[in-house]
Amino acid sequence: xxxxxxEAVEWIHSLTQxxxxxxxxxxERLLNLLAKIGHPEKKLPAIIHVTGTNGKGSVSRFSQAxxxxxxxxxxxxVSPFIIKFNERIEIDGxxxxxxxxxxxxxxxxxxxxxxxxxxxxxxxxxxxxxxxxLDALVVEVGIGGLWDSTNVLDAxxxxxxxxxxxxxxxxxxxxxxxxxxxxxxxxxxxxxxxxGRIPNExxxxxxxxxxxxxIPYGQIDSKLPLSRGYYQRYNxxxxxxxxxxxxxxxxxxxxxxxxxxxxxxxKLIKFLNSVSWPxxxxxxxxxxxxxxxxxxxxxxxxxxxxxxxxxxGDREQLIVFGHLxxxxxxxxxxxDLPLATVFPVNWQAYKETAESSSYKEWHWQLDDLLxxxxxxxQMIVVTGSLYFVSQARAYLKAKLAKSN
Numbered sequence: 001x002x003x004x005x006x007e008a009v010e011w012i013h014s015l016t017q018x019x020x021x022x023x024x025x026x027x028e029r030l031l032n033l034l035a036k037i038g039h040p041e042k043k044l045p046a047i048i049h050v051t052g053t054n055g056k057g058s059v060s061r062f063s064q065a066x067x068x069x070x071x072x073x074x075x076x077x078v079s080p081f082i083i084k085f086n087e088r089i090e091i092d093g094x095x096x097x098x099x100x101x102x103x104x105x106x107x108x109x110x111x112x113x114x115x116x117x118x119x120x121x122x123x124x125x126x127x128x129x130x131x132x133x134l135d136a137l138v139v140e141v142g143i144g145g146l147w148d149s150t151n152v153l154d155a156x157x158x159x160x161x162x163x164x165x166x167x168x169x170x171x172x173x174x175x176x177x178x179x180x181x182x183x184x185x186x187x188x189x190x191x192x193x194x195x196g197r198i199p200n201e202x203x204x205x206x207x208x209x210x211x212x213x214x215i216p217y218g219q220i221d222s223k224l225p226l227s228r229g230y231y232q233r234y235n236x237x238x239x240x241x242x243x244x245x246x247x248x249x250x251x252x253x254x255x256x257x258x259x260x261x262x263x264x265x266x267k268l269i270k271f272l273n274s275v276s277w278p279x280x281x282x283x284x285x286x287x288x289x290x291x292x293x294x295x296x297x298x299x300x301x302x303x304x305x306x307x308x309x310x311x312x313g314d315r316e317q318l319i320v321f322g323h324l325x326x327x328x329x330x331x332x333x334x335x336d337l338p339l340a341t342v343f344p345v346n347w348q349a350y351k352e353t354a355e356s357s358s359y360k361e362w363h364w365q366l367d368d369l370l371x372x373x374x375x376x377x378q379m380i381v382v383t384g385s386l387y388f389v390s391q392a393r394a395y396l397k398a399k400l401a402k403s404n
Contacts, residue, residue, distance in 0.1 A: 145182040163178055190213070320392065
């Protein structure tokens with residue numbers, strides 16, 4: 001028997017099974033588990049289902065925040081966590097409590113057969129949400145879409161934030177193949193599909209599937225003028241479009257119009273600027289200026305570079321870069337930043353790290369930069385794997401707290 005929340009998380013993490021995640025049989029395993037615990041997936045409200053190579057976490061967060069602020073009790077399921085495991089499962093911005101995490105993990109544990117870690121986390125979230133009297137639910141895909149565990153759920157509104165070359169060992173080695181996986185969250189019951197800035201090769205696949213299913217679809221290529229994180233302007237506009245479509249499909253006409261009218265653009269922008277999201281162009285210090293961003297693939301780094309140029313182009317960027325060996329990214333990925341100096345670091349906490357004997361340990365590198373930085377001319381950017389950025393975030397937060 002699992003005795004406490006720490007043992008619950010330890011058991012969940014013990015279920016990692018390399019090669020089984022996001023394969024064609026993942027939903028069968030998960031549905032078998034859900035059947036044993038009473039089919040909680042059938043007791044959920046209408047869903048906004050969000051996938052994409054980059055941006056899906058931010059769009060999910062923005063969507064949940066708008067719905068919550070509009071009076072909807074809204075669940076949110078995201079991955080990975082940055083600070084604490086509980087943040088993957090939340091309602092109205094509040095993480096699942098340790099007691100509830102223990103309660104629902106025990107139920108899943110007692111009915112467990114052969115599910116993977118992510119399948120179990122998805123089951124815990126679905127069970128928790130099914131008993132929480134929600135008005136709305138926003139679900140972020142883990143990997144891809146078609147074969148993802150979250151695709152046991154049916155989207156009312158499907159969102160594809162972006163399509164890039166990532167997780168190619170699972171999703172395929174072309175944009176078209178990856179797009180096919182992502183558009184797999186669109187089903188005959190889906191009411192609308194909305195997508196962001198996507199290459200034509202991927203767009204053709206997505207639109208063909210929507211036409212085949214006769215699902216209304218559209219692209220959002222506009223942006224809302226947020227004051228933080230240039231790329232978040234596009235994510236915010238996409239989230240707002242998704243929420244409007246969701247409300248149009250689920251609310252009565254007069255209530256829908258009332259909610260939309262309650263969000264004039266200046267109010268919406270002010271609100272979205274206040275929505276926090278760790279490690280997504282997160283500013284954790286003003287003096288010296290320190291930005292954290294989990295840009296962990298080619299498209300993510302390109303987007304980060306663009307944001308740094310537009311927002312901080314006059315500063316020298318000191319980039320601390322910790323990435324995974326399997327990702328096709330390197331120091332050269334930051335070549336578009338003329339004032340950047342990149343410090344790749346050893347990151348011993350993860351076995352697949354891109355290690356080199358010439359790299360400094362990551363915390364030593366941060367210590368050196370904090371001692372030597374000229375805060376008037378320079379800034380520190382910590383980026384790479386979200387797992388690395390989360391560790392660096394905790395370290396920097398503690399160090400900055402001691403110095404203040």
